[in-house]
Amino acid sequence: MAKPDQEIIRRVLAGEKKAFADLANRHKDKAMTLAVRMLKNREDAEEALQDAFVRAFHALPRFEWKASFSTWFYRIVFNVCATALSKKDEAYEVSLQDGDEGGIEVPSDDLTPDVEYESTELQKIVTEEIEKMPDVYASVLTLFFVQEMSYEEIEAVTGFPLGTVKVRLFRARMMLRETIARRLGWRKEVVA
Amino acid sequence: MDHLTVQQILEYVDGTILNGERTQVVAHLESCPGCRREVELQRALAKHLRAAPLARPSRRLVDRIMESVMPATGNPFVRKIVNNLGNILAMIVVLSIFVYAVSTPSVRRGDAAPSVISETFKTYTAFYDQVSRYLTTESAKLQSKRSAPASRDNEKIIALTIVSLLALVALDKFVIRRVIKTR
Numbered sequence: 001m002a003k004p005d006q007e008i009i010r011r012v013l014a015g016e017k018k019a020f021a022d023l024a025n026r027h028k029d030k031a032m033t034l035a036v037r038m039l040k041n042r043e044d045a046e047e048a049l050q051d052a053f054v055r056a057f058h059a060l061p062r063f064e065w066k067a068s069f070s071t072w073f074y075r076i077v078f079n080v081c082a083t084a085l086s087k088k089d090e091a092y093e094v095s096l097q098d099g100d101e102g103g104i105e106v107p108s109d110d111l112t113p114d115v116e117y118e119s120t121e122l123q124k125i126v127t128e129e130i131e132k133m134p135d136v137y138a139s140v141l142t143l144f145f146v147q148e149m150s151y152e153e154i155e156a157v158t159g160f161p162l163g164t165v166k167v168r169l170f171r172a173r174m175m176l177r178e179t180i181a182r183r184l185g186w187r188k189e190v191v192a
Numbered sequence: 193m194d195h196l197t198v199q200q201i202l203e204y205v206d207g208t209i210l211n212g213e214r215t216q217v218v219a220h221l222e223s224c225p226g227c228r229r230e231v232e233l234q235r236a237l238a239k240h241l242r243a244a245p246l247a248r249p250s251r252r253l254v255d256r257i258m259e260s261v262m263p264a265t266g267n268p269f270v271r272k273i274v275n276n277l278g279n280i281l282a283m284i285v286v287l288s289i290f291v292y293a294v295s296t297p298s299v300r301r302g303d304a305a306p307s308v309i310s311e312t313f314k315t316y317t318a319f320y321d322q323v324s325r326y327l328t329t330e331s332a333k334l335q336s337k338r339s340a341p342a343s344r345d346n347e348k349i350i351a352l353t354i355v356s357l358l359a360l361v362a363l364d365k366f367v368i369r370r371v372i373k374t375r
Binding site for chain 1: 198199202233234236237238240241242243244245246247248249250253254256257258260261262
């Protein structure tokens with residue numbers, strides 16, 4: 001059975017252009033989330049999103065059926081947002097030592113939470129902190145957790161090498177963890 | 193005591209850890225409360241990251257996209273006229289009143305039986321008279337020699353005219369334009 005996205009694409013390509021609205025409605029919220037987290041501004045994000053959807057519509061005849069529509073479409077959204085950032089003279093690439101992978105870090109001198117993990121306060125802080133996060137980290141974090149993409153799919157969307165995707169995702173999670181620990185005043189304690 | 197690396201903890205939480213390594217991680221977690229806490233924390237963060245509210249675009253976004261990808265067909269001149277139908281109707285009404293009033297001798301002389309149109313025309317002239325008197329009075333700071341208080345009838349007619357114009361604008365904005373959009 002064909003996926004819903006692919007059914008809609010077939011209808012659009014068969015001449016039922018109005019069906020593209022269904023495709024837009026299916027993806028607009030998640031795509032908007034990615035755009036807002038990259039551009040840090042709702043108006044810019046919405047403009048980028050409109051541009052991305054229009055580009056996707058015109059590129060639809062070249063859509064490769066072996067790929068999922070979401071991977072293909074989010075690549076367009078990502079590129080439009082990256083272009084918008086570069087036009088604002090904001091260096092898209094932040095200073096990163098990508099080779100400095102955090103895989104050998106040990107949680108020895110760690111931060112221990114005193115708060116309830118399930119709390120709504122924690123949810124609120126997580127949401128706020130993602131929005132403040134530099135776009136390269138926010139984008140991979142959003143693709144991984146919101147779009148639920150694999151490392152390989154994120155690689156296809158962002159064009160970052162697989163190793164870079166992993167490192168950035170790792171750093172984004174660590175950054176988020178440290179910021180939240182600071183905000184919640186978790187006490188430092190040596191893990192026994 | 194050696195602890196798990198953060199990378200191992202994240203892979204364990206994500207379920208991407210290799211099977212062989214997973215056994216070691218599970219064994220370590222059984223004996224290490226510190227690493228267990230870190231696993232719980234990372235699980236909670238992952239859950240909150242997935243549950244974070246989505247940013248919703250404005251309701252008009254999809255309409256704007258569809259307007260971009262499906263440009264309106266037909267004669268652009270005709271569409272322009274249709275889109276401005278409300279304004280055109282309003283202009284026609286005003287011009288008709290003006291032409292009728294100017295071209296009808298009985299209206300000019302003021303001896304015709306008052307009709308809606310002649311009353312409306314009188315309203316316009318009275319209104320403009322009032323405005324002009326007010327401006328003259330205020331700007332020159334002089335006493336008005338000819339300013340007579342407007343009759344109560346005139347006031348009623350002015351109010352009626354303003355209400356009619358507002359109704360016309362509302363008709364254009366909320367009815368005619370919506371009808372055109374839905375088409």
